[in-house]
Amino acid sequence: MFAQNLTFPHFEEQIKKIDTVVIPTGSFEAHGRHCPLGTDIIIPERLCKDLDSAMGDQVLIAPSINYGYTPILNAFPGTIHLPAELLISIYSEVAKGFVSWGAKNIVFMNGHGGNIPMLTVACDRIAKAGASAMVISWWATFSKEILGICNSQGHAGEDETSVIMAIDATLVDRQSRSTHMKKAFSLPLATPDQVAERYPNAMNGDSLLATKEKGERLLAMMLEKNIEYINRLRRKDLLVPIEVG
């Protein structure tokens, strides 16, 4: 159920029955020369739409927070960057607003990597306010499953471009797809020249391998996993075995 379509008496009635609010979060930023600036919110909104079709009487979809933390890619036209402190406040205050109306669980359906540290802080604040909170960042949370469908992952790379093609193929400028197979060490890292090194065309990965069919398989897999994760949050079934290796 989409919260923005409800009247306030209907909202009051539904929030008593629906214990879980899902908030889509993204970014408005360059995604290669081939994917739209809204890629990082278009994907979470589609995941939420699928979730609504599958379990709409059990989750309330909140309005999106579609600007994010993108200090690197704002070298490219159109990109809008919001400061970390502001985003922590927006994420936690919006979520705490829903908690004040009765939500017991908050799920951030996140489409943008730069938002993760701020969402993590927000989750701690939401827990202090008395509700449970979780961040699902699709490409990271389901990386293992994605690599069973795609050869590689990347910003506007094979996986992300495939999902956009499955949502609306007309949004992808196929002729402008490119490949950049280098990425930085996976640890917190910032250098003054990282845009040119890491994202020469505002992308990394191999978007030439993207297909609509892979995107459709990714969307189907992610719907199944989102339902599983959200139901586990609702049941407070959050422990998994420690994998040694």
Ligand SMILES: [Zn+2]
């Ligand atoms: Zn993206």
